[in-house]
Amino acid sequence: MTPGPKPHEAQSLRSDAERNRGRILAAARTVFERDGLGASMASVAREAGVGIATLFRHFGAKEDLIAAVFADRMDAYVTAVGEALDTPDPWAGFTGFIEAICAMQATDRGFADVLTTTFPAAEGLEERRAAASQGFLELVDRAKDSGQLREDFASQDLVLLLVANAGVVAFAGDTVPDAWRRLVALVIQSFQAPARGPLPAAPADDALYEAMLRAGAASIASRERGSIT
Known part of the structure; x- marks a missing residue:
């Protein structure tokens, strides 16, 4: 069985995830404020400097992102x-x-x-x-x-x-x-x-x-x- 991440590695992963979520929300606020809700999820990902897959791991649908923002x-x-x-x-x-x-x-x-x-x-x-x-x-x-x-x-x-x-x-x-x-x-x-x-x-x-x-x-x-x- 493959061992799970060590405690300090798990904490690092959680910290990375929290930072990415914060960057995504900040980017979405900027993009939606500027372009309206018609702006694409890809444009939010670019603004945040993350991959589109990372964005969708945090917000499974655009509606979820809008609600959070x-x-x-x-x-x-x-x-x-x-x-x-x-x-x-x-x-x-x-x-x-x-x-x-x-x-x-x-x-x-x-x-x-x-x-x-x-x-x-x-x-x-x-x-x-x-x-x-x-x-x-x-x-x-x-x-x-x-x-x-x-x-x-x-x-x-x-x-x-x-x-x-x-x-x-x-x-x-x-x-x-x-x-x-x-x-x-x-x-x-x-x-x-x-x-x-x-x-x-x-x-x-x-x-x-x-x-x-x-x-x-x-x-x-x-x-x-x-x-x-």
């Missing part, structure tokens, strides 16, 4: 809801939350994508998303009860804003880095009561969820197969 950002997303709910003025809490998360999108293209996609297998990430969504519904109710948010505002309108903001962030890049601020200001003004006019019906929840699923699947599949070899 953005766990802290999703925690910040939930925290932002809590801080908004603690704001005494309902309108200030509502608008402050929208501005905060759109700013988070603007500083991280990958997170801009995360907020407009869904990854059912990444349970921790989706639990945070659900917690933030529940808090946002409370913000909406408070703002409507105060008479400051138009009555026909729907929670789906936030998803549409985040999709639009992600598009502006990707389009403007470093050339016009603050373009998103004008978009968000214009949209927030349109949310305020009294309403200036009627709106078309909001998209159905299940249809929006299907669109987010499709976007997530596209991000996972994007450029992967041709990049691994």
Whole structure:
């Protein structure tokens, strides 16, 4: 029987593995922030200076890597809801939350994508998303009860804003880095009561969820197969 590694060798292997995992996470943050979730696993491996096989030993699927990279950002997303709910003025809490998360999108293209996609297998990430969504519904109710948010505002309108903001962030890049601020200001003004006019019906929840699923699947599949070899 082949003897196993000696204790000091085993410790060295664990240390190497931990270092590689840290390098992969740091590289993924850089790549996803710069290129969005469509960046390939091969590009992350190159940035980390490891082989693609090493990357997949640590993260068996791209979804696993995305969940690990953005766990802290999703925690910040939930925290932002809590801080908004603690704001005494309902309108200030509502608008402050929208501005905060759109700013988070603007500083991280990958997170801009995360907020407009869904990854059912990444349970921790989706639990945070659900917690933030529940808090946002409370913000909406408070703002409507105060008479400051138009009555026909729907929670789906936030998803549409985040999709639009992600598009502006990707389009403007470093050339016009603050373009998103004008978009968000214009949209927030349109949310305020009294309403200036009627709106078309909001998209159905299940249809929006299907669109987010499709976007997530596209991000996972994007450029992967041709990049691994």
